[in-house]
Amino acid sequence: MTDPEVARPRRTPLTAVHERLGATLTDFAGWLMPLRYGSEQAEHRAVRASAGLFDLSHMGEITVTGPDAADALDYALVGNLSALAVGRARYTMICAQDGGVLDDLIVYRLSAEEFLVVANAANTAAVHEALSQRAGRRSASAADRTADYALIALQGPRAAGILAPLTSTELTGVRYYTGQQAEIAGCAVLLARTGYTGEDGFELFTRPEDAERIWAALTEAGADSALIPAGLAARDTLRLEAGMPLYGNELGPDVTPFDAGLGRVVKFDKPGDFVGRAALAERAQAAPRRVLAGLAGQSRRVPRHGYQVLWDGKPCGNVTSGAPSPTLGMPIAMAYLDPDVARLAAGDAAGDRLAVDVRGTAEPAVLVPLPFYSRPA
Amino acid sequence: MTVPPGLRYTPEHEWVAIDGAVASVGITDHAQRALGDVVFVSLPALGAAVTAGEPCGEVESTKSVSDLYSPVDGEVTEVNEEVNDDPGLVNADPYGAGWLFRVQLTDADGELPPGLLSADGYAELTKDAE
Numbered sequence: 001m002t003d004p005e006v007a008r009p010r011r012t013p014l015t016a017v018h019e020r021l022g023a024t025l026t027d028f029a030g031w032l033m034p035l036r037y038g039s040e041q042a043e044h045r046a047v048r049a050s051a052g053l054f055d056l057s058h059m060g061e062i063t064v065t066g067p068d069a070a071d072a073l074d075y076a077l078v079g080n081l082s083a084l085a086v087g088r089a090r091y092t093m094i095c096a097q098d099g100g101v102l103d104d105l106i107v108y109r110l111s112a113e114e115f116l117v118v119a120n121a122a123n124t125a126a127v128h129e130a131l132s133q134r135a136g137r138r139s140a141s142a143a144d145r146t147a148d149y150a151l152i153a154l155q156g157p158r159a160a161g162i163l164a165p166l167t168s169t170e171l172t173g174v175r176y177y178t179g180q181q182a183e184i185a186g187c188a189v190l191l192a193r194t195g196y197t198g199e200d201g202f203e204l205f206t207r208p209e210d211a212e213r214i215w216a217a218l219t220e221a222g223a224d225s226a227l228i229p230a231g232l233a234a235r236d237t238l239r240l241e242a243g244m245p246l247y248g249n250e251l252g253p254d255v256t257p258f259d260a261g262l263g264r265v266v267k268f269d270k271p272g273d274f275v276g277r278a279a280l281a282e283r284a285q286a287a288p289r290r291v292l293a294g295l296a297g298q299s300r301r302v303p304r305h306g307y308q309v310l311w312d313g314k315p316c317g318n319v320t321s322g323a324p325s326p327t328l329g330m331p332i333a334m335a336y337l338d339p340d341v342a343r344l345a346a347g348d349a350a351g352d353r354l355a356v357d358v359r360g361t362a363e364p365a366v367l368v369p370l371p372f373y374s375r376p377a
Numbered sequence: 378m379t380v381p382p383g384l385r386y387t388p389e390h391e392w393v394a395i396d397g398a399v400a401s402v403g404i405t406d407h408a409q410r411a412l413g414d415v416v417f418v419s420l421p422a423l424g425a426a427v428t429a430g431e432p433c434g435e436v437e438s439t440k441s442v443s444d445l446y447s448p449v450d451g452e453v454t455e456v457n458e459e460v461n462d463d464p465g466l467v468n469a470d471p472y473g474a475g476w477l478f479r480v481q482l483t484d485a486d487g488e489l490p491p492g493l494l495s496a497d498g499y500a501e502l503t504k505d506a507e
Contacts, residue, residue: 024410039468040439041414233413233440300417302437323439324416359435359442 008032012057013150013211021229029121031058033232040233044326047197047238048375051156052230053218060124061149061205062117064131066140069113071272076134077105078257078280080270084109089177089194092265093257094127099279100253101260103127104245106194108179116179116190116205117142118151120247134275150211154218155201155230155238157375162222163202167191174202185217196235198242199375237323240332243294243371249305249320250292250334258283259336261292261370290317290336293345294372295356297322297331298364303356309335310355310362316341319356325372332372333365342367378503379406381472385448385489386499387430392472393448393493395482400449403476404436404467407503412438415467418445420456420478427453427480429490434477436467448493451480 009032018025023034034055036043046052064073070082079092089108093101103123108116119127124146131142154163160171169182169191179192187210195201206214219227236246245251245260257266257280266280297303303322308315322333333356337345345354345367355362384392390408394401409415417437427433427447434445456478460466467475494502 024413035440036413039414041416237439300437301419301435302416302442304442324437326439 010058012055013208014055014057014152014215017212017215018055018229023229023231026232028232029058031121033058034229036231036233037229040231040237041326043228043230043234044237046226046228047156047199047230047234048327049157050226051154051158051162051201051222052197052234053215053222053227054153054155054230054235055215056151056153056203057149057211058121059146059151060119060121060127061145061151062119062124062128062131062142063145064115064117064135064140064142065113066138067113068135068138068140069115072131072135072138072140073107073115073117074270074272075136075138075274076131077107078266078274078276079107080267081107081109081115083270086111087178087180089179089192091177093251093262094130095257095276095280096253097276097279099256099276099283101247101251101255101257102130102253103247104251108190108192110179110190123247148208150206150208152204152206152211152214152218153195153201154204154222154227155195155197156199156227158222158225158227159199159201162218162225162227166217166221185214187214189214196242196244197238198244198371198373199238236321237326240321240323240334241325241327241371241373243334245292245334246321256280256283258288259290259292288339291339291342292320292370293317293335293337293342294368294370295319295322295333295335295354295365296328296368296372297333297356298351298366299358300331301358301361301363302331303333303335303358303363303365308357309337309365310357311338311341311345312353313355313362327373332368334370378410379472380496380500380503382496384472384496385493386496386502387446387448387493388502389444389446390503391446391448395489398482399454400451400480400482401476402448402478402480403471404445405499405503406471408436408443409468409471409475412436412441412443414439415464417464418460418467418477420445420460421447421453423453423456425453427451430492445477447480449480449490450483452483453478454481455479
């Protein structure tokens, strides 16, 4: 039964393309998104071995513009955005006064007075509101421009080779964590060398009306390079193997950047105050309450989000993300662990004291360094 | 989605094929599509007693894990070892090479538990998901 009171999920400029490709679609943060097109493991492997094409148009795009835009972001976020050069991008976070993470973000500096803030779909409205509010009386304004962009990601070792024939931009000059205006298949885009897969790749911020044309051009250009479309299921296992946190799993309002092992994104040496500074300064000095660790499951049963981690049979933490790793062929997981246990487990050569409670059975696991996977240099 | 006419189905998305007093069991095409890539199936032990409507194993996929329910009462006489080595068989051929286990029925007269669906009934149950 369809309840007319329930809002239908939003469609992206590419949803019709996914439907034609026979994708399994899912409601993700209020958006109708491709979960997989065929086998998510095949999609995962394509990104590791050749390339995959993703629709990420659900991600939030918020512009912050004005003479005080850099100042406003320095106050609103934990990073030092006024130090970001035009054309560069930075991974950063927006925190609450108590230091809890409201979202993790990528910020692109488009010009001296214009920044593009990319937020998680579920947090876009909250981030937009916080940025507007935190701008205060500064001469800077935040606008939610999500509907004005489609976002297409081309990820994998062959991404640059696939993209090169479609643009006059010299791609070797487009370095990691930069974003610049470019023309792809005759369409103006913001071309960024960023991603969430652990591979080389590009993210293309396009006009919605150009999205189908660019998707088709990339699909055609990649046909000889084993490029296939990839859905959110593959994106999740790719980012997990790469040890990248996901908001709602590793990050949330009850987690500080320090808990997540990402204290380096907090820039205490930047000029002026910022939201969360006092609480974060305290956390930076204190012993960690918990540490984010990597686990490798020793059975075939998969530790999943929310499962308890056990040390000598006693609860010592929780799994935040877990999945069968297509690259490693074993279950992998990230978990928050008691710091003492994490230290003991690292020295536990026999490896028989750590386990995950998988629906009532203690399945053995061992501590492994993050990330689980790094791309060959 | 395929729903072979000769089989019976559970609302939990298992299929069962009855041959005399032996029932073969697997999960449906609809189920394997909804699960995505199956990476591990925990099968009931040989000789285990299974009860209709009770969990007797698990199906793990990339995104989720689901209980496997027995559609019938009886004793497990055979399990598909090939699925242990290659769980992808469940995706590739859910009604054939991806079968999961066989049961010697308790009721040798072939009286099936109530609640099993016909192919039409199962197709009706899952049509909204298509």
